[in-house]
Amino acid sequence: MEETDHPQYCGIGIRGVAIGIDSFVWIALLFVAIFITAAFTGQLETGSPGLNAELSGAPASMALGLWFVLALGYHTVFEWRFGKTIGKALVNIRVTSEDGSSLTFTSSLIRNAMRFVDWLPALYLIGIVGIAVSGQRKRLGDRVAGTAVVGS
Template sequence: MAESTIITGQFVRISQTPASLGERMLALIIDYFLLFIYVVGFSVMMARSGIHASSGFTFFFLFAVIYLPVLFYSLLCEVFNRGQSFGKRLLNIRVVKADGSTPSLSSYLLRWLLFPIDLPITGGLGVLVILLTKNHQRLGDLAAGTMVIKEKNYRKIQVSLDEYDYLTKGYRPVYPVATDLSLEQINVINKTLASGNKDRARRVKLLAEKIRSLLSIKQTEGNDEKFLQTLLRDYQYYALEEI
């Protein structure tokens, strides 16, 4: 299973594995089975109690107790259970933002509103989209900026967010222009410095020259490698300052 690797605004690397179509469908089947048991069980209980939807009040009561929870089931579960329905919880998968953060209420709501287009109305268009997208996202996910990932990776994200707090303790940035770098450029710098290739020194030198030209930096401290490392720390420092 391919991993989705992101560099967050705090310069924390997140590697998360998208849930497969099979896992998502199985979670959905479990959810539907639980809802079926709920509706049938409640209906049998009402029938044995001699309660029928013969009056307006009774009909409203049945609608509020049975049909509304079923209609809003996935939305309520994801909002109040941090992106997990019961089916997702059993399969150890979870809804998160594409950058690894927790979705907002509007994101959950948008996913829920577009679900009928993904499955019932279009006859399963969302399944095709899941198969064709890199992070296995349905239309609702693409619109809301969310994805469904394996739970074990989500826990790693939460643990790793505090790894760089030491930078805020007395650190003084050297290159304020580091804030002009994009996440993709930061990722390239990090990969180059972490590379073990034989031509690493040449690649570091070329990248340092390109970055100096891009940011209009005329004077730098230390060698090319130290310059790039300082840029990374400065970028991280300013990103942490914005939290």
């Protein structure tokens, strides 16, 4: 990146496209969580149409919790190791530390754990407002972790 003194901070639109793409990964991870939980609890059924898992109660809660861990892990590991998730890579943006260096594991974990707060009350409302009012277009997770989303 030639403009190291003045990075191009990414706004709501391009970040929304990236998270929209990443939502397909989330859906895949949801199926993984459901089928792992169903296999673990003995509720995985096989038949001519394929695999089936109907979870309720505690097993459904376990699957939801596993899904949250997998989704958090996806974002944390990909941004820590590569600076971007699949969605960010496809729209050519990346996450850096405020000084432009690569993320540490801790900063990536903090940034992504805050995603649960940025999501509130629904559809990333806190995150969107944070980006809109920030000069560096940072959501709450970026502010707490000392990170920024910039063009690649």
